[in-house]
Amino acid sequence: MEIVLDNLDLVALAFTYTVLLFLIAGVLSMVFGTLLAAMRVGPIDVLNKATAVYVTLVRNTPLLILLIFFRIAGPKVGLKFGFVEIEIGEIRITDLFTACVVALTVYTAAFVCEALRSGVNAVPLGQAEAARAIGLPFGGTMRNVVLPQAFRASVPPLASVQIALLKNTTVCGIFGVSEAFFRMHSFTNSEPGERYGIFISFAVIFVFLVEIVSFFANQLERRWRIA
Amino acid sequence: MPANVLFDSPGPATVARHRIYTVLAVIGLVGVLAFVVWRLYANGQLEYELWEPFLTPAYIEALLVDGLLVTLEMAFSAVLLAVVFGLIFGVGKLSDHAWISWPCWAVVEFFRAVPVLLLMTLVFYSYGVNHGESGAYWTVVLSLMVYNGAVLAEVFRAGIQAVPHGQAEAAYAVGMRKTQVMNIIMLPQAVKIMLPAIISQCVVALKDTSLGYVVAAPGLTAVGRLIYNQFENQVPTAIVLAGMYITVNLLLTLAATWAQKKFVGEKKPLEVSAVGHLDDGRAV
Numbered sequence: 066m067e068i069v070l071d072n073l074d075l076v077a078l079a080f081t082y083t084v085l086l087f088l089i090a091g092v093l094s095m096v097f098g099t100l101l102a103a104m105r106v107g108p109i110d111v112l113n114k115a116t117a118v119y120v121t122l123v124r125n126t127p128l129l130i131l132l133i134f135f136r137i138a139g140p141k142v143g144l145k146f147g148f149v150e151i152e153i154g155e156i157r158i159t160d161l162f163t164a165c166v167v168a169l170t171v172y173t174a175a176f177v178c179e180a181l182r183s184g185v186n187a188v189p190l191g192q193a194e195a196a197r198a199i200g201l202p203f204g205g206t207m208r209n210v211v212l213p214q215a216f217r218a219s220v221p222p223l224a225s226v227q228i229a230l231l232k233n234t235t236v237c238g239i240f241g242v243s244e245a246f247f248r249m250h251s252f253t254n255s256e257p258g259e260r261y262g263i264f265i266s267f268a269v270i271f272v273f274l275v276e277i278v279s280f281f282a283n284q285l286e287r288r289w290r291i292a
Numbered sequence: 293m294p295a296n297v298l299f300d301s302p303g304p305a306t307v308a309r310h311r312i313y314t315v316l317a318v319i320g321l322v323g324v325l326a327f328v329v330w331r332l333y334a335n336g337q338l339e340y341e342l343w344e345p346f347l348t349p350a351y352i353e354a355l356l357v358d359g360l361l362v363t364l365e366m367a368f369s370a371v372l373l374a375v376v377f378g379l380i381f382g383v384g385k386l387s388d389h390a391w392i393s394w395p396c397w398a399v400v401e402f403f404r405a406v407p408v409l410l411l412m413t414l415v416f417y418s419y420g421v422n423h424g425e426s427g428a429y430w431t432v433v434l435s436l437m438v439y440n441g442a443v444l445a446e447v448f449r450a451g452i453q454a455v456p457h458g459q460a461e462a463a464y465a466v467g468m469r470k471t472q473v474m475n476i477i478m479l480p481q482a483v484k485i486m487l488p489a490i491i492s493q494c495v496v497a498l499k500d501t502s503l504g505y506v507v508a509a510p511g512l513t514a515v516g517r518l519i520y521n522q523f524e525n526q527v528p529t530a531i532v533l534a535g536m537y538i539t540v541n542l543l544l545t546l547a548a549t550w551a552q553k554k555f556v557g558e559k560k561p562l563e564v565s566a567v568g569h570l571d572d573g574r575a576v
Contacts, residue, residue: 108302109310111317122534125495125541127502129513130534138526142335197300221563232407239409239506246409250506257417264414268406275405 066262068252078155079248080270085156086234086244090169091227097170098177105182116178123175128168128236135168136161136240165237169230176226184219185211217289224282228275245271332527342525346532351519359515360536366429366511367498370436374497375490377437378444383474385449396445403442408500411435416507428509432501440497444490446564451486452478454562484555489562491548495541502537512536 069076101120104112123131135144146163188211196206238247249267253260302310332338345351384396403411412435420431455478463473505513512533520529552561 109313109317111314111321115317115321121542122538125499125538125545126534127499127537129502129505130530130537133526134530134534137520138530141527142331142337203300228405232405235407235409236503246407246413249410250413253413253417257421260414260417264410267410268402271407271410272402272405 066259066266068256068259069263069266075248079243079245082242082244083234086237087231090166091230093170094173094177097174101174101178102181105178106185120175120178128172128233131168131172132240135164161241165242173230180222180226181219183222185215187218188214220286228278337527343528345519345523355515359512363501363511366432366501370433370440370497371494373437374440374444377441378448382445382448400442400445403438408435408439408503411438412507420507425510428507431507432504432509436497436500440493444493447486447489450562450564451482454485455481485562487555488548488552491544491551495544
């Protein structure tokens with residue numbers, strides 16, 4: 066484990082990239098996923114079916130194929146992200162980072178859409194019927210009756226999806242982003258004898274990050290609980 | 293809930309408005325598709341010579357046998373082993389003896405929270421590095437076994453808790469001991485409830501076999517990399533690989549839906565708690 070303790074700054078940088086990837090992709094995927102869910106639940110059939118096809122395609126493709134598409138196949142059709150060049154201290158946000166964020170967003174948004182849709186479907190039918198019966202229009206039904214209950218019901222699946230996103234940021238390490246998996250792989254490559262120590266240290270930090278996300282999800286669930 | 297409960301039957305003004313939206317949506321979608329096809333064409337990605345490998349029998353055979361078959365073998369071996377792993381740790385978590393249930397809980401939570409790639413690196417440098425290609429194959433299978441086993445342990449626990457409580461109570465009333473209740477009454481009924489979730493986990497395992505890319509494991513992505521390195525046809529290869537994964541995963545999802553309808557019927561599908569969620573033990 067000495068190599069980890071000797072290079073704590075590299076480890077900290079790696080986990081900074083991990084957290085950055087997670088936060089940016091998380092927020093973007095929530096926005097995009099909400100949009101997809103709105104199209105999926107809406108009255109326009111064409112959008113409904115098109116979104117269903119898109120979500121099915123993306124959910125059944127491995128993340129690696131999406132990353133290969135955005136990183137290796139994309140530049141061949143002119144899909145480059147070279148316009149992004151930000152440097153904050155030691156953190157460099159390049160076209161590679163952007164391609165990874167876009168791939169993660171596209172992948173996770175499909176799962177967010179399904180999670181939100183399962184939340185909407187969990188609201189009992191009688192709620193919407195009662196809302197119509199007292200004369201609420203569509204906007205009022207959604208805003209006052211359906212959506213609050215839907216958000217409450219969709220918190221557990223959304224938490225699972227975001228935890229899966231946190232773990233999926235490791236796949237970006239395959240393409241060169243120096244985040245946690247990349248750093249662990251390079252440490253283990255240089256010091257194979259210490260592989261167990263390296264694994265335990267990186268795994269413990271990951272478990273810690275996952276527990277933080279899970280803790281926030283639990284707190285949210287508890288705050289919104291009705292019974 | 294069906295959308296027709298949320299909004300009334302549309303009146304004439306709304307029908308007209310929806311018609312406009314539909315036309316705009318169709319124009320938008322067709323526009324996006326046309327743009328994508330135009331970009332592919334403008335960059336020469338629709339040339340026959342880029343797609344030729346996928347129409348040549350030798351390469352199709354390599355793709356299907358060396359690629360798809362190996363990937364399916366890896367995924368199914370991993371899931372079979374994971375079922376055993378999950379059974380042991382899932383039942384262990386439900387044990388009344390704290391010295392069994394707490395270590396089982398710790399193992400399951402740990403392996404659910406650790407990314408698969410970290411596991412793969414550890415297993416590769418412990419075992420795979422010395423065994424060449426079959427080493428890489430078993431690296432992928434072992435790491436997927438551990439990760440999916442931890443997830444399946446949660447599925448087993450949720451499945452056993454989904455069996456109606458009266459079954460266990462009646463068994464205890466008749467005089468059966470704990471092990472008999474578990475083996476004769478609970479597990480057989482729980483397996484029916486868990487089958488759709490296990491088949492869904494096969495989909496996850498199949499997608500995760502693609503991560504064998506990082507340890508140079510055989511499989512669909514490895515064959516794909518060989519093809520695009522040789523022919524410089526990254527875009528067609530990515531499209532074909534995605535298509536193959538999607539087809540197999542859709543078939544598996546259909547199997548899971550069929551199993552859900554046949555064995556579980558109208559009851560709710562299994563809900564497995566997220567990582568770190570301290571389940572208060574209520575039945576699903």
